[in-house]
Amino acid sequence: MKPSLENQRIVITGVGLVAPGASNLTDFRANLLAGKSGITTIDLRYMGVHPAGICSFAETRYRKKRENSRGTRAGCIGVYCANEALVDAAIDFSEYDRAATGVYIGLTEHGTVETENEVYNIGQYNYDVNYWTHHHNPRTVLNNPAGEITMNLGLTGPHYAIGAACAAGNAALIQGVQMLRLGEVDLALCGGISECVGSFGIFASFRSQGALAEHADPTKASRPFDRDRNGIVISEGGSIFTLERLDRALARGAKIYGEITGYAMNSDAKDFVLPYGPRQRQCMELALRRADLAPKDITILNAHATGTKQGDIEECNAIRETFADCPQTWINNTKSSIGHAMGAAGVLELAGNLPAFTDHLVHPTINLDNLDPECALPGLVVGVPRQLERVDALLNNSFGMLGINSVVIVERFVAK
Amino acid sequence: MTRDEIKDVILEIIADIDEEADFSHLDAEAPLRDQLDLDSMDFLDIVMELRKRYKLQIAEEEYPQLATLASCVNYLEPKLQHV
Numbered sequence: 001m002k003p004s005l006e007n008q009r010i011v012i013t014g015v016g017l018v019a020p021g022a023s024n025l026t027d028f029r030a031n032l033l034a035g036k037s038g039i040t041t042i043d044l045r046y047m048g049v050h051p052a053g054i055c056s057f058a059e060t061r062y063r064k065k066r067e068n069s070r071g072t073r074a075g076c077i078g079v080y081c082a083n084e085a086l087v088d089a090a091i092d093f094s095e096y097d098r099a100a101t102g103v104y105i106g107l108t109e110h111g112t113v114e115t116e117n118e119v120y121n122i123g124q125y126n127y128d129v130n131y132w133t134h135h136h137n138p139r140t141v142l143n144n145p146a147g148e149i150t151m152n153l154g155l156t157g158p159h160y161a162i163g164a165a166c167a168a169g170n171a172a173l174i175q176g177v178q179m180l181r182l183g184e185v186d187l188a189l190c191g192g193i194s195e196c197v198g199s200f201g202i203f204a205s206f207r208s209q210g211a212l213a214e215h216a217d218p219t220k221a222s223r224p225f226d227r228d229r230n231g232i233v234i235s236e237g238g239s240i241f242t243l244e245r246l247d248r249a250l251a252r253g254a255k256i257y258g259e260i261t262g263y264a265m266n267s268d269a270k271d272f273v274l275p276y277g278p279r280q281r282q283c284m285e286l287a288l289r290r291a292d293l294a295p296k297d298i299t300i301l302n303a304h305a306t307g308t309k310q311g312d313i314e315e316c317n318a319i320r321e322t323f324a325d326c327p328q329t330w331i332n333n334t335k336s337s338i339g340h341a342m343g344a345a346g347v348l349e350l351a352g353n354l355p356a357f358t359d360h361l362v363h364p365t366i367n368l369d370n371l372d373p374e375c376a377l378p379g380l381v382v383g384v385p386r387q388l389e390r391v392d393a394l395l396n397n398s399f400g401m402l403g404i405n406s407v408v409i410v411e412r413f414v415a416k
Numbered sequence: 417m418t419r420d421e422i423k424d425v426i427l428e429i430i431a432d433i434d435e436e437a438d439f440s441h442l443d444a445e446a447p448l449r450d451q452l453d454l455d456s457m458d459f460l461d462i463v464m465e466l467r468k469r470y471k472l473q474i475a476e477e478e479y480p481q482l483a484t485l486a487s488c489v490n491y492l493e494p495k496l497q498h499v
Contacts, residue, residue: 066434134460
């Protein structure tokens with residue numbers, strides 16, 4: 001049941017992000033509306049050149065080069081996103097206690113990049129482990145990116161990672177909502193981060209699985225719902241939101257992007273890698289019930305849409321059944337523009353859609369030249385943005401390996 | 417290596433760790449960590465870099481001998497005399 005008390009209503013008041021092709025929400029939104037791909041290529045150890053989403057941002061805006069060298073790429077992305085979110089939210093901690101601020105970061109994995117680099121490093125010394133860095137453990141503990149954020153900002157509340165494969169970004173938002181409603185914290189910095197473009201193993205594993213996208217033109221490699229899609233484009237990135245209770249946000253006159261009114265997570269309990277549409281459908285329907293919404297109340301559905309053959313079909317089947325009679329529901333995806341940012345995907349894609357509450361535009365799915373009939377959904381927005389009169393609710397799908405599903409619903413903020 | 421060369425190596429390693437390190441008023445007889453923004457992990461970075469450059473295996477009980485710039489030079493001089 002959707003809470004009505006203002007101290008139980010949770011709103012998004014700040015957004016910080018790093019995406020392939022953008023390092024703030026304004027540029028990110030502009031790219032998505034222009035149908036501009038952020039995908040380039042990476043030349044990776046042992047793997048060679050592959051399409052990938054690489055992020056460029058002001059890495060030393062909030063932290064010295066020295067701290068970046070000591071920490072991880074994920075930590076660097078996290079520190080940037082967290083600071084940008086606080087600036088965007090106009091939070092300077094005069095109204096919030098650093099001890100009552102929680103940092104919840106969703107990660108698909110962490111430590112793979114650092115471990116691969118260290119194994120390569122000691123390979124230069126005949127595998128003598130005396131050359132293994134003392135930085136390895138603090139860099140690879142799962143709370144590393146969240147912890148680097150707390151150290152940078154002097155935050156003394158709780159910080160930890162939420163591991164939920166590629167559903168982790170949404171899962172971290174859900175954690176933030178829950179902790180705010182419980183009164184465990186007064187301000188939550190929640191989001192997802194991925195540094196996985198640095199790992200040859202992640203690329204190699206997707207390729208071995210037959211799920212790594214290939215295309216002569218990297219900007220066309222990520223093509224969810226297209227008949228010629230051939231897998232995932234791996235991206236790095238991050239997005240962190242400031243979440244607050246509505247009463248506190250209103251009291252300080254905060255800008256409000258939207259209200260998180262529904263969420264759900266469940267498990268397929270079936271397969272290590274293959275997704276399962278019926279459980280995704282249950283997840284969407286549970287989130288809708290919790291938000292007291294019918295499917296027709298959703299204005300924009302951001303599909304998970306990784307660009308794998310079966311993944312897209314399973315999700316489209318689930319969407320087709322749940323949204324069978326919803327002519328005012330528009331469907332897009334964000335991975336066609338930025339690839340799959342793994343643990344960051346859920347929050348980054350939600351961030352890309354948040355401006356729709358004010359510009360009333362649905363950003364399109366791109367690279368859809370030949371629609372796969374099994375992905376033909378009514379309301380699919382292709383190639384160019386769709387202008388609407390009003391956007392009331394966003395539903396954001398994010399699913400991951402081992403059968404973890406997550407759905408977050410954000411509604412246009414209306415004071416009640 | 418001469419004593420001056422060893423000193424330069426130590427300062428070069430510290431400068432790689434912290435590009436903002438200021439050596440202009442460094443007292444060679446006073447602990448490095450009291451004068452520069454170095455913590456225990458930075459100190460281990462110095463030990464690791466010496467290992468990588470000169471294959472020096474510095475035992476943990478000998479770390480105190482690396483406390484000051486002067487003691488570093490004293491400690492390293494015999495070990496690096498043929499470098």
